[in-house]
Amino acid sequence: MSNSGDLLDGGCEGAAGLAVYGAEAVDAAAPASARAALLAEDVPARLVAKDPTLWGPDAQAEAAIRLGWVDTFRRGRELLPQLAELKAELADLDHVVLAGMGGSSLAPEVITRTLGRSLTVLDTTDPGQVRAAIADRLDRTVVVVASKSGSTVETDSHRRAYWQAFLDAGLTEAEAGRHFVVVTDPGSPLADTAAEMGAFVVLADPDVGGRYSALTAFGLVPSALAGVEVAELLDQAEELAGALGGPQDNPGLALGAALGAAATTGRDKVALVSDGTGIDGLGDWAEQLIAESTGKNGVGILPVVVEDPGSPGATGPDVLTVTYGGGLAAGAVPGGGIRPDLAVNGPLGAQFLAWEYATAVAGVVLGIDPFNQPNVTESKENTNRLLGTGLPIETPTFADNGIEGYWFPGEPQRTDPLPGDLAGALRRLLDGLGDGGYLAVMAYLDRFADAKTAQVRPGLAAASGRPVTFGWGPRFLHSTGQYHKGGPQLGSYLQITGDVADDLAVPGKPYSFGQLQAAQAAGDREALAQRGRPVLRLHLTDRAAGIPHLLDAVRGLRS
Structure with missing residues (x-):
């Protein structure tokens, strides 16, 4: 050094x-x-030797089956011939869509953006975003369906929607199956579904968790189909690996x-x-x-x-x-x-x-287990329950130029009245952050059509002087959602939802994408509010008008 x-x-x-x-x-x-x-x-030598005892006895069983990422680049090389054959077989399908959540989609997105290749990442339940993806070059589309467990509800919904779209376009089931590549763990239910569909299947490294899977099939398959020379990534990792065991x-x-x-x-x-x-x-x-x-x-x-x-x-x-x-x-x-x-x-x-x-x-x-995610299932269970029972009846605290506000105060020590306007609600939320708190903005919207919503993050950070995060829902549920519930209980939460103008059915299911999105948002705010932390939901009854009004209100907080 x-x-x-x-x-x-x-x-x-x-x-x-x-x-x-x-x-x-x-x-x-x-x-x-x-x-x-x-x-x-x-620790360095023990980690490269995949010692599962490093994180204590409670973590040992999980760590024992989650340390494959240490040298998964070696097993990644075994995929290279299969990827070359797959790319040649699907050469006429030059629009690559990745249906995956969390680590299954974020790594390929970084790879393709960094290396200048085109990849459509579908990690949403917003019906507008899903509909736009399906309408784009369908005849030239190959859908990579990526799920480690094989039971991810968002990814299964995407698969169903694309399958129906191919059939509606006049393809036979055999022809439709050729438009799918499934990436999943050996023995997952998705592997069986892929066989029924006649889809191509690439099995992932079962000893690597989703968020550590960048250099496994989850990262390599969609990137390779998009035109990335993925062997270079494996070379770079392998070159570094030799240094990771030393002091x-x-x-x-x-x-x-x-x-x-x-x-x-x-x-x-x-x-x-x-x-x-x-x-x-x-x-x-x-x-x-x-x-x-x-x-x-x-x-x-x-x-x-x-x-x-x-x-x-x-x-x-x-x-x-x-x-x-x-x-x-x-x-x-x-x-x-x-x-x-x-x-x-x-x-x-x-x-x-x-x-x-x-x-x-x-x-x-x-002193924690970096491989488990004990609180991720909480919002999932709430979502499934709400899909069965229906959404809770909630009464807005205020309505302000196309934005309805719903307060879930979560702060029994505060007795001041809830504000009746957007600017006042935002100010109250920021004033409650304190010296150690943070604000998480969670937008259950279309991250392309409603992209300007992300501008609230720097605005709220400037107005509060505190850390402010921004996540698109339900994508963040597979990442920062664990921290929100399992980490230090210092967060305040701003959830943004929007009316759905044109919903889209999930084929074979009794709900639509819009209903699924609404249930995910409701399930998550329920999980957050139960922790005694403040949650403010802003519902855009008109997205086109509501987003500029929200941004204006955020800018006004600094004046």
């Missing part, structure tokens, strides 16, 4: 083209060195120790900021990895994806600022007026493995 001429105080630690700047200083600022404690327990020149250890040291000494929010040097969207992937892996048992690291270095929320007294990119020379500082605590730069395949390794290491420091 060298201290001279580096990007940040605290030196640079690198291998295989991947460099982590600033980690030594972060670790040194803690009362006791997390890195020294990890080395004393021989020095180990960027994964440096990053993991710094994340853990910061989280246990008051900086338990991590701002993830692209430095603009060639990796597009890695923050969204790292967000689900970190949040779902660490947010449980009342502890955790809250990742906050920040749009650029100049956006509000990139810094703060309880925030560890981390920039990432594909290459940044020593001595260079990302623009936008911030100086990060950590900078992680290097090739994408190495980034995936380094962040997975670092998250597992941070789990050792925090």
Whole structure:
């Protein structure tokens, strides 16, 4: 490790083209060195040896079947001939749609965006977004249906909708089956369904959890079909892997120790900021990895994806600022007026493995199992119940220019009256954040047609001075949703829903996409409100008019 001429105080630690700047200083600022404690327990060597005892006896059984990511790049190579054959067989189908949730979709999205390939990611239940995807080049579409368990309700709904669309377009069942590639674990119910459909099947590594699956079939299949040379990603990961068992020149250890040291000494929010040097969207992937892996048992690291270095929320007294990119020379500082605590730069395949390794290491420091997700099923169970019983009857607290507001206060100590207007409701929500709280914005909308909604995140961060996250529902339920429920109970929640103008049936099911989306939103706010935390739901009775009005109200909070 060298201290001279580096990007940040605290030196640079690198291998295989991947460099982590600033980690030594972060670790040194803690009362006791997390890195020294990890080395004393021989954690690097034990982790690359897949020792399931690293996270304690309660985590051992889960860890024993979830450490395949450590060297899954080797098994990934075994897929390369199959992927080449598949791509040749489907050469006439040049519109690749990925139906998957959480880690099953986020890694391929990063890969294809970074490497300039086209991929339509369908990770929503919004009927408008689903309908638009199906209407786009259907005759040239191959649908990659990706689900580790094989029972993911969103992905099954997408499969059903596309299957019906192909039949409605005049294809026979045999012809329709050719338009599907199924990625799932061996023995999952989806594998049986794929056989019935006549779909192509690629079996994934069963010893890798979904959020660690970037370099398994879940990441490789859709990326390869979209035209990515995925062997390069495997090469980059393998080159880094040789450094991960050692005590020095180990960027994964440096990053993991710094994340853990910061989280246990008051900086338990991590701002993830692209430095603009060639990796597009890695923050969204790292967000689900970190949040779902660490947010449980009342502890955790809250990742906050920040749009650029100049956006509000990139810094703060309880925030560890981390920039990432594909290459940044020593001595260079990302623009936008911030100086990060950590900078992680290097090739994408190495980034995936380094962040997975670092998250597992941070789990050792925090004393949690980074491979389970004990609270994810809660909202799913609520959704299933509401689909059967119907949505709860809720009365709006206020109506303001096409936006209905519903309060679920969750704060018995507050007795002040609930505001009767949008601006007042937003101000009350922000005023309740306190010194250690955060705000999570959760938008159950169309992330393309309603994309401007995401502008509320920097606006609310600027108005509050606190960390603000933004997630599209139900996509975030498979990532940060675990942290919301299992992590420190310091969150406040702004849920945004919208009227559905043109619903879409889920073939073979007694509900539509709109009903499923509404049930998911209702089930999640029920789970959050039960934890005694404030939840404000804003329902857009007219999306086109409501989104600009909401953005105007957010801008007004700063005046």
